[in-house]
Amino acid sequence: MANRIFKDEGLVLRTRVLGEADRLVTLLTRGGGKFEAVARGARKMKSKLAAGVDIFTRGDYTFHRGKTWPLITSQNSLERFLWFREDPDLYPYGLYLAELTDRLVAGEESCPELYCLLLDGWRMLGKSVDRAMVLRAFELKMAHYLGYSPGLHHCAGCGTENVRGFSPREGSLLCPGCRPPDYINLESGTVALARRLLECSFGQVALIRPSARQKEELGRMNSSFLAYHLDPGELKSKRLLKE
Numbered sequence: 001m002a003n004r005i006f007k008d009e010g011l012v013l014r015t016r017v018l019g020e021a022d023r024l025v026t027l028l029t030r031g032g033g034k035f036e037a038v039a040r041g042a043r044k045m046k047s048k049l050a051a052g053v054d055i056f057t058r059g060d061y062t063f064h065r066g067k068t069w070p071l072i073t074s075q076n077s078l079e080r081f082l083w084f085r086e087d088p089d090l091y092p093y094g095l096y097l098a099e100l101t102d103r104l105v106a107g108e109e110s111c112p113e114l115y116c117l118l119l120d121g122w123r124m125l126g127k128s129v130d131r132a133m134v135l136r137a138f139e140l141k142m143a144h145y146l147g148y149s150p151g152l153h154h155c156a157g158c159g160t161e162n163v164r165g166f167s168p169r170e171g172s173l174l175c176p177g178c179r180p181p182d183y184i185n186l187e188s189g190t191v192a193l194a195r196r197l198l199e200c201s202f203g204q205v206a207l208i209r210p211s212a213r214q215k216e217e218l219g220r221m222n223s224s225f226l227a228y229h230l231d232p233g234e235l236k237s238k239r240l241l242k243e
């Protein structure tokens with residue numbers, strides 16, 4: 001039988017009211033994937049758990065396996081990403097990474113790469129960077145870790161290189177000859193940008209300076225690619241970002 005008590009480091013993706021005084025917390029953990037856990041009494045004024053179960057918290061958590069959800073019995077906050085609370089313009093960017101992770105990561109399968117991706121993404125957004133580029137890099141890298149890495153090197157139909165059309169449905173570059181109905185025409189800089197964001201470390205995203213057109217094209221490409229293959233659905237953060 002599995003241990004009833006277990007510990008893990010986690011990032012809080014979401015928190016909901018449960019009953020009179022509790023919270024149901026969605027966590028992405030370093031070792032145990034994504035799951036929900038109950039923080040008993042977390043809505044009471046004097047609760048020791050209250051601050052540690054807010055969205056945008058990294059902490060060490062101790063859980064007790066319950067009948068339905070694990071209970072959080074103690075926590076120690078390690079990082080609080082305060083920039084998302086202090087800057088209303090920044091909040092939807094952090095929320096977008098949390099919502100995308102919550103929607104796309106299926107369950108309790110260990111995924112340390114995704115854990116580091118979200119941690120790096122939240123940290124990067126607190127720095128002086130092009131925020132949209134952090135989001136685009138996050139989308140591409142997340143798709144890659146989930147097994148849907150877009151094909152950005154040659155035409156998926158015939159292998160031709162230096163191709164500038166992308167098919168969201170095929171999840172790859174396609175040449176005019178192999179062109180499917182959902183073909184998006186990109187400038188060559190956009191293809192190079194997508195490739196670079198997918199392959200570089202998160203820290204290098206800050207060094208990339210794309211044109212407005214490349215950013216617009218990549219936004220369209222990622223959005224339709226994710227919608228087709230991973231279907232994140234409606235996100236509150238996306239609405240806030242548009243506003």
Ligand SMILES: [Zn+2]
Nearest residue numbers: 155158175178
């Ligand atoms: Zn082709």
